[in-house]
Amino acid sequence: MPRFLSVTLFLWVFLLRWFQNAVKCEDIFQPDDDVNSTEQILLRQETQLGSVVDLLTQIRDLFNSNTINNTLITYPNVTENPPQELQCKTKFSPVNGVCLHVDFTIREEGLQQAGLSWTAASRYCTGLGADLAAFADANAYVDALNFIHRTNDGKDITMDIWIGGSDEANEGTWLWKNGNHMPRGTPFWGTQRHDNVFHQEPSGGGRQNCAMLWYKNKYFIHDSECEDKAAPLCQHE
Ligand SMILES: [Ca+2]
Numbered sequence: 001m002p003r004f005l006s007v008t009l010f011l012w013v014f015l016l017r018w019f020q021n022a023v024k025c026e027d028i029f030q031p032d033d034d035v036n037s038t039e040q041i042l043l044r045q046e047t048q049l050g051s052v053v054d055l056l057t058q059i060r061d062l063f064n065s066n067t068i069n070n071t072l073i074t075y076p077n078v079t080e081n082p083p084q085e086l087q088c089k090t091k092f093s094p095v096n097g098v099c100l101h102v103d104f105t106i107r108e109e110g111l112q113q114a115g116l117s118w119t120a121a122s123r124y125c126t127g128l129g130a131d132l133a134a135f136a137d138a139n140a141y142v143d144a145l146n147f148i149h150r151t152n153d154g155k156d157i158t159m160d161i162w163i164g165g166s167d168e169a170n171e172g173t174w175l176w177k178n179g180n181h182m183p184r185g186t187p188f189w190g191t192q193r194h195d196n197v198f199h200q201e202p203s204g205g206g207r208q209n210c211a212m213l214w215y216k217n218k219y220f221i222h223d224s225e226c227e228d229k230a231a232p233l234c235q236h237e
Contacts, residue, residue, distance in 0.1 A: 057190055089129050089236060095147045096140070099235045100133065101125075102151055104159055108229070114159065115229030118210035121162040122177070125234035132164030133235040134176035142231065145219055158215055160230035165211030167202070168226065174202065174211065182211065190220025 004087065088099035106124060107114045116124055118132075125131050135141040147159065164177040174182040182188075189201040202223035210226035213219040213233070223232075 017177075028233070034078075086237075091128060092130065092234070092236065093147065093151075096143045097237070099130070099236050100144060100147050101128065102128065102161060102231055102233045103234075104152070104157070106232065111229075113229055114168055116162070117229065117233055118162050118224075121230065121232035122164070124232045128234055128236075130163055130234040130236035131177055132231040134164045134178060134180070135183070135188070141188060145213075148213075148219070148233070151232040160215055160224070160228070160231045161213040161219070161233045163211050163213060163221070163233055164235075165221070166226070167208055167223070168209040171206050171209070182183070188221050189212060190217035190222055192217070192222065 048226050085100060085124050086094045086097065088094050092101045093098035103124070105114055105158070106116060108120060109114055122132050131142060136142060146176070148161065165174055165182045166177070167174045169175070176182055185200065191198045191200050192203055193199075194203065201213075201221065204223040204225075208223040210224055210228075211221050212224045212228070214222035
């Protein structure tokens with residue numbers, strides 16, 4: 001018979017015995033006109049309490065015995081592994097769980113203007129063992145903006161920055177380079193004025209298929225022509 005069934009049966013036997021004792025007490029202490037009713041109640045309670053104490057004593061002995069101890073579940077000690085420190089590659093800085101690098105001086109060969117096309121910027125990042133940045137959420141977006149600000153010693157930046165979003169493959173479907181959908185709307189995408197009306201980006205249609213942080217709109221995300229020149233924001237984990 002399984003051990004827990006033995007313990008359960010044991011407890012039921014003692015509970016039955018206790019109930020039988022209580023019934024006997026009822027029989028013994030029938031109302032008697034010769035005995036004060038308060039004394040009768042006290043005597044009955046004393047007898048019943050004696051039975052309960054006896055039962056609890058036997059239960060305590062049972063719990064202290066190996067029979068119960070052997071049924072207790074023991075849990076192994078769990079040692080949590082400390083979080084591993086993020087190891088960033090050369091040129092990269094740790095920024096809340098990812099490593100970032102932005103280059104405002106890189107330029108395409110033969111050009112005076114700083115900046116790369118989106119494709120060249122993507123190639124530049126992969127050459128460093130990373131890829132163009134992708135923001136997991138709004139906090140990651142803000143962290144990246146703060147990183148860019150610090151990188152330029154807090155001075156104003158007058159250069160657009162490429163990130164890893166595009167709708168080149170399917171117009172209107174904006175994806176990060178890893179295939180995940182880019183977030184849309186506020187607070188990620190900025191606005192642009194067309195015909196005296198402000199439109200939320202992206203608004204360039206089939207002509208603009210690459211995502212950048214546009215400095216003229218406080219570094220909100222805008223769609224842009226992929227051949228435009230901008231600084232690459234690279235990221236790895
Ligand atoms: Ca487009």
